[in-house]
Amino acid sequence: MPFDAPSDNEAFREKIRGWLEENCPESMRTPMPESEVVWGGRREKFKNPDSKVWLERMGEQGFTAPTWPKEYGGAGLNRDQAKILEQEMARINARTPLFSFGLWMFGPALLEFGNEEQKKRFLPDIVMGKTRWCQGYSEPGAGSDLAGLQTKCEDKGDHYLINGQKVWTSYADQADWIFCLVRTDNTKKHEGISFILFDMESEGVETRPIKLISGSSPFCETFFSDVKVPKDQLVGEVNGGWKIAKRLLQHERSSISASGFGSARGTGMLELEEYAKIHVGTDSDGKLLDGDLRGRIAEHQMYTKAFNLTVGRSQEQAKAGQEVGHTASIIKYAAAKMNQDKHELMIEALGTEGLGWEGEGFDKGAKMVTRGWLRSKGNSIEGGTSEINLNVVSKRVLGLRDHQ
């Protein structure tokens, strides 16, 4: 049954509340273990069968992509309505039905830069969780200097031929399709890049998982040898891919800062101050016995509070129609620092309990902290290094120029 959104916000809230009550299965209102996260696509197994029902119901209404237009499978909601949907889902602790790079990154870019045929072809399957996408950006020789990428894309008349290598391709071994930056002109740097889409089952595509300092990871190396791609799968103009890439990076940076560094709640890990109290001990007033560590924990928690207030300020100002680009530019940098500091303090508070790797003899949550500490080192590297973030602030916000 299609959902007709009433234009009045309160009526909309009432209707959405009723719809959620009726359609959200009971088990989808409980905290979601990592193993039950749904990423969709051909390989999705739906460990909890209710999560399949939940995804189908949400997808049919376009609620997985609330603000996308209806003709591409979205719900066509305005910002207020999307916010209400989010609040009402939170009210009943409804799980996010679909985790998806298609929803977070590729879809918004395709909406802006794709042609009509491409939007009709790819967006509805993203909304329904039928196609899982991965991102082919970084290369062994192109990290911070992304525009230095060399993966070759040749025009062979009726198709393109792709040869090269990508790295840090998250979930490449699980994905159905890839959105990929390729070089279509060797004589220019930024103006020689195109944005192309292809099936990961195409002949000549090979993926290999990467093991990190923190253990197994979703990252892969991805190799392309003579991969044939139909010509209607290039998005935008030939050699016009860089502006799409940049827009997509903005979506990536905001989703890394927003979702990447969650709270410990619900994961089996404790909060920093709780670990400190257990492993460092407290005096009769409940004060941590290590005064130096206590001061640094307080300093970190104030930084975190300041960060959260700043995110709130930026949202409130954006809503009031004020310019917030300046504030937004520091968010990724500050989020990475905050998460790294937190994990360093947790490891320090845990003492030797934080130095386990696997097996018996260590608390399960503490072992997660250890892995999380190692993983957090990537926060200031992925999605634009902190040094690149500071360059952006220096140049775009503070207007400081390069050497003349």
Added chain:
Amino acid sequence: MTFVLTEDQEMLRDTAVNFTRDELPVKHLRELRDSGKNGVDPEARQKLAELGFFGVLIPEEYDGVEMSMVAFGQVMEAQGRTLASTPLLQTACIGASAILLGGTEAQKKEWLPKIASGEVTTALALDETSHHNPAGVGTEAERDGQGYTLTGAKKYVQDGHHADVFIVVARTFGEPGDAHGLTLFLVPRDAKGLTVHTLNTVDSHGAAHLTLDGVHVDESHVLGAADKGMDILEPVLDRGRIALAAEMLGSSLAAFEMTHEYMQTRKQFGQLIGSFQALQHRAARMFTELELTTSCIAAALAAVDEQRNDLAELASLAKARASETVHLVSNETVQLHGGIGMTDDHDAGFYMKRARVQEALLGSASFHRDRYAKLNGY
């Protein structure tokens, strides 16, 4: 709305920024210093009163303009920008709040209109050592027939060198270190037995040590309930800390803007120094700290108006973050200006000297980290 100003607040902000820029620039503080005025400026005090700044937190029934803490924060930020030496923090915020929160109707009627008009200035005489420690008060208040006799000494009382009335915190019960047993007293400057020792301070704003040698205070000059002074003192101090943090944000922003400007004009090796990446990243880090601290100050100011129950936590957050930020920015201001920043002719040193006073007043970053940890149960 916590982070977006109303039209009235915007107007007050513009008025305050223009006033301090035109009438009380750093050059003015330099002149006060060089003419031995020790930060005291009766003419400026009169102008501040005419603009209504003394009455921002005072209700209309006591002749104030009755705005809000968010509004007052805009005035404080403006005064911080030019390091203006004014009685606003001690009188318009701390003094007015103490009387509003702790005073009897008669006391409000007596003092608040005089504060609003700029006729009377006040100063809180609290700390007795070189570190902020409200519960550590040892000054004794002994009961005598008609009231109390105060004996003790107070250190580094802000505005103490010119205030007309002191709000003296003394102990009526218990030992130094006990939060319970403190009482607040209104003591006029000319009270018998009170000696004011004027100090020349590094920031050129001045201050005073006080000696109380058997100062008699009448019953009618007790502010709030005896022994329960902390009930008034804590919220009053938090308002003062938040207002001071707003001032510090203004100083930090102005010092940063001055440095940012210099990076785009000063050349070495044939290049603007602002084009060197090592300096660009330092500027970008300062900018990040300023953005984060701006949010803390705004949230803390709004928390006073909204009477939020996490006010104490937000006050400590604001004061600690403002202290860390002004410390960083004032040091970097001197360093990035190089040799010229070391000269007395340049303003950089004024910002750094004032910063250290701001950091120490009403609790250092370390004091507030300790308090924040306590409030969060560790």
